[in-house]
Amino acid sequence: MSFSGESLLEVQGLGVDFEGRAAVDDVSFEMAPGEVLGLVGESGSGKSTLARALLRLTPVARGTVTWRGTDLLSCRGAALRRRRRDLQMVFQNPLASLDPRMTVGETLAEPLEIFEPQLGRQARVQRVAEMLERVGLAPASAGRYPHEFSGGQCQRIGIARAMMPQPQLLVCDEAVSSLDVSIQGQIVNLLSDLRRDLETAILFISHNLAVVRHLSDRVMVMYGGRIVETATREELFAAPLHPYTRALLAAVPDPAAALQSPHGPGEA
Amino acid sequence: MNAAPLALGQPTLRIDGLKVRYDTGRGGIGRRAIDGVSIAAVREVSLQVSAGESLAIVGESGSGKSQVFLAALGLLASNARIGGSVRFDGEELLGMPAAALNRIRGSKLSMVFQDPMTSLTPHVRIGVQLAEVRVHHADATWREAERGALDMLERVGVPDARRRMRAYPHELSGGMRQRVMIAMSLMCEPRLVIADEPTSALDVTVQAQILSLLRDIRAQLGTSIALISHDLGVVAGIAERIVVMYAGRVVESAPARRLLSAPRHPYTSLLIQCAPSLHDARLDRMPCLMGQPPNPAEPEIGCAFAPRCPRATDLCRELRPPLTGIDELSQVACHHPLAP
Numbered sequence: 291m292s293f294s295g296e297s298l299l300e301v302q303g304l305g306v307d308f309e310g311r312a313a314v315d316d317v318s319f320e321m322a323p324g325e326v327l328g329l330v331g332e333s334g335s336g337k338s339t340l341a342r343a344l345l346r347l348t349p350v351a352r353g354t355v356t357w358r359g360t361d362l363l364s365c366r367g368a369a370l371r372r373r374r375r376d377l378q379m380v381f382q383n384p385l386a387s388l389d390p391r392m393t394v395g396e397t398l399a400e401p402l403e404i405f406e407p408q409l410g411r412q413a414r415v416q417r418v419a420e421m422l423e424r425v426g427l428a429p430a431s432a433g434r435y436p437h438e439f440s441g442g443q444c445q446r447i448g449i450a451r452a453m454m455p456q457p458q459l460l461v462c463d464e465a466v467s468s469l470d471v472s473i474q475g476q477i478v479n480l481l482s483d484l485r486r487d488l489e490t491a492i493l494f495i496s497h498n499l500a501v502v503r504h505l506s507d508r509v510m511v512m513y514g515g516r517i518v519e520t521a522t523r524e525e526l527f528a529a530p531l532h533p534y535t536r537a538l539l540a541a542v543p544d545p546a547a548a549l550q551s552p553h554g555p556g557e558a
Numbered sequence: 559m560n561a562a563p564l565a566l567g568q569p570t571l572r573i574d575g576l577k578v579r580y581d582t583g584r585g586g587i588g589r590r591a592i593d594g595v596s597i598a599a600v601r602e603v604s605l606q607v608s609a610g611e612s613l614a615i616v617g618e619s620g621s622g623k624s625q626v627f628l629a630a631l632g633l634l635a636s637n638a639r640i641g642g643s644v645r646f647d648g649e650e651l652l653g654m655p656a657a658a659l660n661r662i663r664g665s666k667l668s669m670v671f672q673d674p675m676t677s678l679t680p681h682v683r684i685g686v687q688l689a690e691v692r693v694h695h696a697d698a699t700w701r702e703a704e705r706g707a708l709d710m711l712e713r714v715g716v717p718d719a720r721r722r723m724r725a726y727p728h729e730l731s732g733g734m735r736q737r738v739m740i741a742m743s744l745m746c747e748p749r750l751v752i753a754d755e756p757t758s759a760l761d762v763t764v765q766a767q768i769l770s771l772l773r774d775i776r777a778q779l780g781t782s783i784a785l786i787s788h789d790l791g792v793v794a795g796i797a798e799r800i801v802v803m804y805a806g807r808v809v810e811s812a813p814a815r816r817l818l819s820a821p822r823h824p825y826t827s828l829l830i831q832c833a834p835s836l837h838d839a840r841l842d843r844m845p846c847l848m849g850q851p852p853n854p855a856e857p858e859i860g861c862a863f864a865p866r867c868p869r870a871t872d873l874c875r876e877l878r879p880p881l882t883g884i885d886e887l888s889q890v891a892c893h894h895p896l897a898p
Contacts, residue, residue: 332761332762332763332764333731333732333760333761334731440619440620440850440851441619442850443850470618470619470788471788471789471790471791471829471832471833471834472618472788472828472829472832472846472847473618473846473847474832474834474844474846475832475834475843475844475845475846475847476846476847476848478844478846479843479844479846482842482843497761497762498762498834499762499836500834500835500836500838501834501844503836503838503841504834504838504841504842504843504844505844523841527836537763538762538763539836540766541761541762541763541765541766542762542791542834542835542836543762543765543766543769543789543791543792543794543795543833544791544794544833544835544836544837545790545791545794545818545830545833545835
């Protein structure tokens, strides 16, 4: 694969080692601008390590990462700080990833103070209010603290914080796994809206294929540090090729199937 | 208390009119002073787990589902104010002295928590942690207890159990640790195992294995199981009866098959639609419940679900619907229940 001029991100033969063992092994893929790529696999498969390597949060042992035609891995100093603006992350635990002593407004304004120091106070307040509205929170939320919000609302704040510097790629690492199933859809749909309105590309990491299915254009399946299958959403769910993909699909709990299953639900 | 009793089997655990409330003192965070508030974690709950039954308690975060069982086991924080009654095999647990409670907890009545890492002692070998349950509760010798521990590890499907007896918790995967926790909960052949979100911290593939293990245990040992979860998809394959909680109250309870195929409460119906499924045709949107559950610090007026309910009327916003019997096995608290 050569750089086509359309890629946002191009990863070639990426490897990350922990104590001599490869946690991520020979991973290659591309992402187009505005694309949503699902990354599924179980704990220990290397999906979070891969994400952290892309964001330069963990050292890379082998391979190349090209961001809009420039080498991301050799970036240093000011160049790396500029890049950090383009790649932002949403974490699994929404409450733990927010500073409990900062108001929501302060948390959202901080990326602007760092990346757009020329902005005046008034303009910052305005941008924070716009973002809060975009993620479905009242503008008055800016004066409140993270503990005053539910888990789903905290994740909206986490997404708003990540979106403040107007990134081109949002990496969501199990961003809905710690939420109630009834709320997960709210967050998935919010990400879907952000992608549609702002054309932000999203790398959406999850262990649950039923969730990935609603958001992703393409899905990569990771196992033992390697990508074992990559397919468009339609292909993957209609005709999974790798046995591990099939095992993942079979493990998704399904209330409708349970009604027909010999295991129950039984009659009381 | 406000509904006709259900025609259920012999109760193992019987909870009547349970209330849990927290009074917080005045304090401050950041620049803001916060007034003391009274939080109703459980407004009023009555339910029973019958002998040999597998019951699921389903609700969102903050619905009070865990609080009900933590209260039953005397595990709530010291500022909790508890009312009502919890009887286990006819014995009242609320207000029971700690020494007496400790004879029941961990032996006849045991609990499996969500996070298997934080519920195991990190510096004690697995085999010792398992054996001490039987030494402590059943007066077994260490040699007998360790034999029992090995037997139990094999029973819950831990491969290479003899070697794992000598392992420390950090040397095991999340799924293995949860198997160890389940083995521990079974060491004294309990009457009832309470499993609080036992698979929420685990991968979907491991989740399926743990649920199948719980199903086998009930079939083989006749242990009652109370499974607490926010995910109806998870409980569907294991529960015989389901109790749905919302904002500190039971809003529907029924045999699982009936509840899943013909929910009467609009909340139950929406929860079923929200369970992520591989068969949902609406690919571009993921089904979800809009809005937030009510603030437990605010007074309760009318039906707590009314602000999120598509069927709500003025009546719902003014008058709380009582939990009413539909038939001898089912109850619903709704002014406008769905047709059966």
